[in-house]
Amino acid sequence: MPAPSRPALPEGIHTVDTGFVRPRFDAAYLLVHEGHGAFIDCGTKHAVPRMLDALAKAGLPPSRVDWLILTHVHLDHAGGAGELMAQLPHARLAVHPRGARHMIDPSTLWAGALAVYGQAVMEQAYGSLRPVPAERVVEAPDGHVIDLAGRPLRCIDTPGHARHHMAIYDQYANVCFTGDTFGLSYREFDTARGPFILPTTTPIQFDPEALHGSIDRLIALKPDAMYLTHYGRLEDIERLAADLHDTIDAMVALARALRNSPDRHADLVQGLTELYAQRIADHGWQGDREALLHWLGMDIQLNAQGLGVWLDHAQS
Incomplete structure (x- = not known):
């Protein structure tokens, strides 16, 4: 499908801070085009009021939202999907084929996240998961094009962070919505050199070769910008x-160097902390170790867990 003619600005892209964990940590996006809307990701159940507020500020009623598009079904991206869809009477949900069943029946998704985060964190951070009716779920394989009032949004299979991950290429704006494929970049680490970026290896499907390939595939589109969660x-x-x-x-x-360490997780946490500290210092960031851990401590723990799972799978 050819891209429609594109004005310089505005592009109809609204960033929604979902409020998960802290400000400027977890974003969803609202695209508005020709009086119709699409959300890309939605945060947790607790973010639903923020999503509806973003619609109101954009002057769009919930009945004019055609799509909720998920980059993948990890709960910081998709935990609120069922609750949000209940507020969007005409919307359909587009998701990678590997993720569709988890939106229709989220019980396995909940159990997997529970194993990573624990009961207390799950109840406080995510709340409950609401199923999405199967007839409202659309599987979006690689190359699938979603039509937002004549604005083509191409779904691109991007494994590496998760096997059920896709990015969305907006031809109209020439930008990609990358979920977690294009890493993490927190504004607190911006310096005169620009943004600082890190991969995310959150459990349980990290695949380094696939992730390299997915990053290259997005770069080959020559987008003007990436929109990260x-x-x-x-x-x-x-x-x-x-x-x-x-x-x-x-x-x-x-x-790999720590594969056989007797206290592997702790050593991975320490090694990642040192690696990131050096790279952030090279980037020109002036914060101390306490500040580094304040902003990155949770990600270091999750990346260490993901690397551990990858090592165990690589050995089997």
């Missing part, structure tokens, strides 16, 4: 992609 719009794409590739390799090398 964690967090916001990034330019300087070529540099950031090179940084991601280099850091993935460094993390994999660290994990």
Whole structure:
């Protein structure tokens, strides 16, 4: 489908801070085009009021939202899908074919997240999961094009962070909505050199070779910007992609060196902390170790867990 003619600005892209964990940590996006809307990701159940508020500020009633598109079904991206869909009477939900069943019956999704985060965190951070009626769920395989009032949104299979991950290429704006494929970039680490970026290896499906390939596939589209869930719009794409590739390799090398460590998780946490501290210092960030752990401590723990799972699978 050819891209429609495109004005310079505005592009109809609204960033919605879902409020998960802290400000400027977890984003969803609202696209508005020709009086119709589409959400890309939605945060947790607790984010639903923020999503509806974003619609109101954009002057769009819930009945004019055609799509909720999920990059993947991890709960910080999709936990509120069922609750949000209940508020969007005419919307359909588009999701990678591997993720569709988890939206229709989220019990396995809940159990998997519970094993990672524990009961207390699940109840406080995520709340309950509401199923999405099967007739409202659309499987979006690689190359599937979603039509938002004549604005084509192409779904691109991007495994590496998760096997059920897709990115969305907005031809009209020439940007990609990357979920977690293009890493994490928190504004607190911005310096004169620009944004700082890290891969995310959250359990349980990290695959370094697939992730390298997915990053390259997005770069080949030559987008003007990437829109990350964690967090916001990034330019300087070529540099950031090179940084991601280099850091993935460094993390994999660290994990392999610690494969047989008797206290592997603790050693991975320590090794990742040192790796990130050095790279952030090289980037020109002036914060101390306490500040680093304040902003990255949870991600370091999750990345260490993901690397551990990958090591165990690689050995089997």
